[in-house]
Amino acid sequence: MSFIRKHFSLLLAVLAIVALSDCGNNRIGHVAYVSLAGANKVAGYKIGSSGKLSAIQGSPFSGGSTPESVYIHPSKKFVYGANQAGGDISLFSIDSSSGALTESSSRTTAGTNPTALAMNSNGNFLFVANSGSSSISVYSINTTSGVLTPVTGSPFPTSSRPIELTVVFNKFLYVANANAATVSAYSISSSSGQLTQITGSPFAVGTDPYSVASDPGGHFLYVANLVSGTISAFRIDSSSGSLSAIASYSAGSNPISVAVDTSGKYAYVANSGSGNVSAFSIDSTSGALTQISGSPFDAGSNPVFVVVDSSGKFLYVGDQASTIYGFSIDSSTGALSGAAGSPDSVGSTPSFMSTIQ
Numbered sequence: 165m166s167f168i169r170k171h172f173s174l175l176l177a178v179l180a181i182v183a184l185s186d187c188g189n190n191r192i193g194h195v196a197y198v199s200l201a202g203a204n205k206v207a208g209y210k211i212g213s214s215g216k217l218s219a220i221q222g223s224p225f226s227g228g229s230t231p232e233s234v235y236i237h238p239s240k241k242f243v244y245g246a247n248q249a250g251g252d253i254s255l256f257s258i259d260s261s262s263g264a265l266t267e268s269s270s271r272t273t274a275g276t277n278p279t280a281l282a283m284n285s286n287g288n289f290l291f292v293a294n295s296g297s298s299s300i301s302v303y304s305i306n307t308t309s310g311v312l313t314p315v316t317g318s319p320f321p322t323s324s325r326p327i328e329l330t331v332v333f334n335k336f337l338y339v340a341n342a343n344a345a346t347v348s349a350y351s352i353s354s355s356s357g358q359l360t361q362i363t364g365s366p367f368a369v370g371t372d373p374y375s376v377a378s379d380p381g382g383h384f385l386y387v388a389n390l391v392s393g394t395i396s397a398f399r400i401d402s403s404s405g406s407l408s409a410i411a412s413y414s415a416g417s418n419p420i421s422v423a424v425d426t427s428g429k430y431a432y433v434a435n436s437g438s439g440n441v442s443a444f445s446i447d448s449t450s451g452a453l454t455q456i457s458g459s460p461f462d463a464g465s466n467p468v469f470v471v472v473d474s475s476g477k478f479l480y481v482g483d484q485a486s487t488i489y490g491f492s493i494d495s496s497t498g499a500l501s502g503a504a505g506s507p508d509s510v511g512s513t514p515s516f517m518s519t520i521q
Contacts, residue, residue, distance in 0.1 A: 194475065195263045198488075199231040199245055200224055200512035206234060206245060206256065207510060208263050215478040215490040215503030224511070225265040228254045235281040235290070242310035246278040246292060247271070253278065253292065253303075255310050272312040275299045275319050279327055284334045289357040291337055293326040294319060300326065300339060300350075302357045315357040322348045323366050328375050332382040336405035340373040340387060341366065347376060347387055347398075349405055362405045369396040370412065375421040375469075379428035384451035386431055388415070388422040395422060395433060395444075397451055413453045415442045416460050421469040426476035430456070430498035434470040434481055439463065441470060441481055441491075443498055461500045463489045464507065478503060486510055 194211035206227045208220035228247030231254065235244045243265060245254040252271040259266070275294025278301070282291045290312060292301040299319035303312035323341035330338050331352070337359060339348040346366035350359040370389025378385050378400065385407060387396040397410040416435025419442070424431050431453060433442040440460035444453035463470075464483030472479050472493070479500060481489040488510055490503035 194473070195220070196473075196480075197234050197236065197243055197265070198224075198510050199227065199234045200510070201230045201232050201248065203512045204229055204231065205512075206231060206243070206265060207512075208265060209508075210263065211473065211478070214505070215473075215492060216505040217488065217490070217508040220263045222262075222264045225256070225267070227256075227267060228252060228271060232279050233281045235283055237283070237305070237307075237310065238285060238287040239307060244281055244290060244310075244312075246274065246281050248277050248279060251276055251278065253281075253290075253312060255312070257310070268310075272303065274301045280329055282329045282331050282337070284331050284352070286334065289315070289352070291329055291331065293322075293329045293339060295325045295327055295342075298322055298324050298326060298341075300329070300337070300359060302359060304357055317358050320350070320359045327373070330376050330378055330385075332378045332385070332400060332405075333402065336362070336382075336400070338376050338378070338385055338407075340369075340376040342372050342374060342390075345369055345371050345373060345389075347373065347385070347396075347407070349407060351405055364406050367398070367407045367409075370394045374419075377422045377424050377431075379424045379446065379451075380426060381428055383428075384410070384446065386422050386424065386453075388419040388433055390418050390420050390436075393417060393419060395419060395431075395453065397453060399451055410451050411453075413444070416440055420467075421471075423470045423472050423479075425472045425479075425493060425498070426474070427495070430493070432470050432472070432479055432500075434463065434467040435460065436466055436468050439465050439467065441467065441479075441500065443500060445498055456498045458499050461491070463491075482510075483507070486512055 205224035207224035209217040229250035233246040243256040255268040256265040276296030324343035349362040349365040370392035372391035375388040398407040417437030443459040487507040490506040491500040
């Protein structure tokens with residue numbers, strides 16, 4: 165456990181994946197960006213038809229101090245990076261032909277130790293989990309320039325050590341609070357981006373929640389609890405945003421990241437202690453999880469994040485051995501098989517993942 169925590173504080177990285185269209189100004193196709201916190205850089209890769217990662221020319225690109233998370237704007241024009249040591253947010257522009265990144269000359273101040281980013285699907289607001297100051301910074305986004313402006317009242321307080329967050333329905337924000345063993349829930353003002361805590365929040369989960377994800381329809385929320393080795397499942401009230409517990413499910417050793425596929429049929433959990441990925445089918449009515457045949461699937465020695473790419477065809481797992489394991493997803497069963505050429509070396513330890521759907 166100390167090994168995991170040490171590397172989270174020193175060498176965190178985030179892989180953000182987006183399928184860019186081949187029309188208009190976005191001609192670069194399928195692209196991945198990886199923040200390399202130990203090197204203060206962000207790497208870029210093109211994703212081939214088999215799921216293979218190929219470095220973009222000029223990669224890696226200079227970033228802020230200990231960039232811990234990246235997030236791609238829905239317009240596919242900008243990338244944002246949360247710089248843990250710098251306490252700020254970087255803005256990168258994406259070259260529409262090559263996918264290369266260029267950082268803006270100025271950075272936006274965040275709270276202490278910003279660790280994770282989330283955004284509404286319209287790209288109007290950016291949400292930042294500040295793990296050191298136990299707060300959520302919220303910014304309005306200029307969709308032409310990408311420039312961030314703090315909304316009135318930001319930062320908003322949350323429970324101890326917010327480590328990851330996700331937006332549901334463009335109306336609700338859910339935050340995993342690692343030290344508090346809770347998930348905080350907020351309603352989001354559609355006009356201002358301001359946060360209001362939902363009645364009943366925060367909601368109790370397992371010990372040391374490190375990751376939170378919802379299905380694409382926004383019906384269910386899943387939380388990976390690192391120390392208790394469980395996945396907490398909740399039903400989301402579409403009107404109020406309140407959570408009602410479904411059940412708690414066993415995963416592998418030290419489940420550290422959870423992701424739901426683009427169809428909403430499958431959930432995947434990276435188990436950092438057991439070196440594998442647990443795969444579950446999701447009951448579309450109840451939200452209950454059932455482990456898929458063949459699960460868990462081997463994924464390196466110390467996987468620390470899992471993400472399904474925006475095409476829904478591939479799943480990527482970051483391992484602390486400076487590699488990313490790629491898998492093809494069987495759309496009928498949810499089973500995983502190794503992608504061609506996997507694993508791919510990223511030159512620095514990847515540790516956390518964010519994806520745009």
